[in-house]
Amino acid sequence: MVDNGLVQNITERFKQGQNSSQIKEALREEGYAEADIDTAFRHIRHTAFQQIPIVAAFSHWLEGMDSKTSNLFHKVDRYLLCSRLCYRIARCLWSLYHS
Secondary structure, eight states, X not given: OOOHHHHHHHHHHHHTTOOHHHXXXXXXXXXXXXXXXXXXXXXXXXXXXXXXHHHHHHHHHHHHHHHHHTTTSOHHHHHHHHHHHHHHHHHHHHHHHTO
């Protein structure tokens, strides 16, 4: 579970111009656990990454597919389906970029 206070603390430090290594060191000195710090940074990265429109749309689509297929496929089968789809998308993007 993400500590929202820690996330706010990290966000404010970024706004003040500190880099991630400085922030992590300061948080360790303040007594935060390494696992909590890493979880907060992952949450911040994930939130920032979701701000990119195409990533947000793809993530939303995958969540929708997951909810629709949860009763139809075993979990492993869903991962195989998604990995095949991602592979095909990557090949299409590669061919478009290199054409």
